[in-house]
Amino acid sequence: MSQPAFTFPRPLGQLIEHLPAWPPSFAFTRILNLALRQVIRRRDLQALYGKRISIHVTDAGLHLHFTVLPTGFSAAAGNVEADLAISASAYDFYLLAMRREDPDTLFFNRRLVVEGDTELGLVAKNTLDAIEHPMLELERIFPRHLLARMKARLWV
Amino acid sequence: MSLELVCPAGNLPALKAAVDNGADCVYFGFRNSTNARAFAGLNFDSETAKQGIRYARERGCKVLLALNTFPQTAQWHIWRQAVDDAVELGVDALILADLGLMRYASRTYPNLRLHLSVQGSATNYEAINFYHEHFGIQRAVLPRVLSLAQVENVVKHTPVEIELFGFGGLCVMVEGRCILSSYATGESPNTAGVCSPAKAVRWQQTPKGLESRLNGVLLDRYGADENAGYPTLCKGRFEVEDETYYALEEPTSLNTLALIPDMLRMGISAIKIEGRQRSPIYVEQVTRVWRAAIDAAKRDAAYYAVTPDWMAQLGKLSEGQQHTLGAYYRPWK
Ligand code: SF4
Numbered sequence: 358m359s360q361p362a363f364t365f366p367r368p369l370g371q372l373i374e375h376l377p378a379w380p381p382s383f384a385f386t387r388i389l390n391l392a393l394r395q396v397i398r399r400r401d402l403q404a405l406y407g408k409r410i411s412i413h414v415t416d417a418g419l420h421l422h423f424t425v426l427p428t429g430f431s432a433a434a435g436n437v438e439a440d441l442a443i444s445a446s447a448y449d450f451y452l453l454a455m456r457r458e459d460p461d462t463l464f465f466n467r468r469l470v471v472e473g474d475t476e477l478g479l480v481a482k483n484t485l486d487a488i489e490h491p492m493l494e495l496e497r498i499f500p501r502h503l504l505a506r507m508k509a510r511l512w513v
Numbered sequence: 514m515s516l517e518l519v520c521p522a523g524n525l526p527a528l529k530a531a532v533d534n535g536a537d538c539v540y541f542g543f544r545n546s547t548n549a550r551a552f553a554g555l556n557f558d559s560e561t562a563k564q565g566i567r568y569a570r571e572r573g574c575k576v577l578l579a580l581n582t583f584p585q586t587a588q589w590h591i592w593r594q595a596v597d598d599a600v601e602l603g604v605d606a607l608i609l610a611d612l613g614l615m616r617y618a619s620r621t622y623p624n625l626r627l628h629l630s631v632q633g634s635a636t637n638y639e640a641i642n643f644y645h646e647h648f649g650i651q652r653a654v655l656p657r658v659l660s661l662a663q664v665e666n667v668v669k670h671t672p673v674e675i676e677l678f679g680f681g682g683l684c685v686m687v688e689g690r691c692i693l694s695s696y697a698t699g700e701s702p703n704t705a706g707v708c709s710p711a712k713a714v715r716w717q718q719t720p721k722g723l724e725s726r727l728n729g730v731l732l733d734r735y736g737a738d739e740n741a742g743y744p745t746l747c748k749g750r751f752e753v754e755d756e757t758y759y760a761l762e763e764p765t766s767l768n769t770l771a772l773i774p775d776m777l778r779m780g781i782s783a784i785k786i787e788g789r790q791r792s793p794i795y796v797e798q799v800t801r802v803w804r805a806a807i808d809a810a811k812r813d814a815a816y817y818a819v820t821p822d823w824m825a826q827l828g829k830l831s832e833g834q835q836h837t838l839g840a841y842y843r844p845w846k
Contacts, residue, residue: 404553459795462830465740465764472718475744476553476711483554486792487524487561 382421382432385412389423389430393488401487404480411439416446441477444470516776517783518807519577519676520800523555523790528565530797532574535804539569540577540608542789547595548579549632550789551706562602575605579789581630582706583611593617600625608654609633610703615648629653631678632703634690638670645673652676654785657683657767661841665779674782679769680799681787682743682832683762683839693746697728714744725749740764742832766831767839770806770823774814795830802826 405425412421422435452458463469471478520536522528531539542548544556578599584592610632631654644650652674695701698713713728723735725744732749742748742764751760802823810817
């Protein structure tokens with residue numbers, strides 16, 4: 358198994374792990390709503406309505422919990438078992454979001470773990486794949502300098 | 514044109530990736546069970562199909578529609594409608610497996626080009642010529658069960674163009690006939706357009722390893738350093754006489770880059786890349802490698818050699834991250 362090219366520094370990961378999950382989930386759903394509002398037709402996500410989804414950024418120790426509602430993505434508390442749980446490192450999530458890596462490939466070599474309702478995972482994957490541009494056009498969401506800093510960190 | 518590169522498109526970005534990276538043809542399916550990749554969220558509605566066809570046409574790429582499942586009596590109209598819609602959209606050819614659908618398509622639209630799907634399971638020239646005589650089939654996709662010598666024999670005895678699988682996931686050697694998935698879930702590719710329907714699949718991290726289950730049946734348990742595969746019954750590890758192993762088939766992908774000069778010499782018309790269920794980045798990478806390889810072999814077949822770089826790129830994308838020449842290369846028949 359090849360090593361991911363970037364992992365979060367451990368102390369930072371441990372620090373994030375001890376923060377309550379709710380504020381990051383809230384920020385994350387804000388970003389998702391901003392990024393995806395214009396590119397996903399709402400009905401394509403219908404199968405996900407009301408489902409609890411959790412994203413685990415393994416090396417950052419970050420757990421994000423949210424649900425999909427007809428009105429958009431909404432943060433949720435993390436104390437209930439998710440219908441769909443996706444785990445990967447920050448770098449691999451970044452590669453996926455930027456369409457640099459194929460999810461099945463990451464899955465085959467165990468860098469991406471999907472647990473729970475597989476059909477929900479497939480709906481999510483196929484819906485994101487069908488979007489014309491990379492899932493997160495970061496340029497549109499983040500101010501330039503922040504983006505440059507993030508890139509610099511990811512490409513050490 | 515000899516040896517066309519036929520690439521998969523599960524959605525519009527994948528179609529564009531195929532076209533942009535040198536596919537001669539792309540193939541796609543509608544958003545229902547009329548094709549063998551009927552996964553949630555995958556495939557084309559009429560709007561995206563229109564856009565995709567336009568995009569491909571403007572760049573000189575042909576578009577094929579897979580209608581390669583077998584209609585159930587009660588839903589015959591869905592398949593018939595799909596043929597009508599395809600004609601309306603103006604696809605270059607239909608890829609069909611069912612005899613009734615072939616009859617309908619060839620009688621209603623005599624000028625429509627028809628390809629025989631791999632699901633039709635025609636492995637000898639008599640069968641292929643039958644489809645040709647009765648329905649005017651112009652191309653047949655051969656199941657991945659024949660050796661190259663057998664393929665060559667088919668090519669010599671039929672006027673029908675022959676298309677071979679070049680790269681991608683492998684089915685165990687009973688294409689068009691496998692009902693393993695139906696055995697566990699009631700649905701299989703030929704009936705419901707899907708092997709191992711996602712609603713029946715569960716992945717779970719356990720203390721013993723990552724487990725995949727199909728409708729409760731344990732398919733495999735992967736240790737921390739083992740590569741995973743698709744959750745299909747044919748690629749599960751089973752206990753047979755006190756031994757637990759891949760009793761049917763190992764998770765592996767077909768990769769026939771090395772055979773391109775042979776295919777050119779034999780007069781094969783097209784090479785098909787599997788993977789409509791894969792993401793646009795897969796389509797982009799595989800198409801790019803195959804385009805380069807086919808061009809190199811066409812330039813000079815005698816000096817053609819598979820580069821380590823091509824192999825590395827394709828190896829990374831393979832299920833189980835290993836590959837095989839499949840049945841094409843084997844001493845026995
Ligand atoms: S069980 Fe295996 S051989 Fe059978 S249809 Fe599914 S993938 Fe193909």
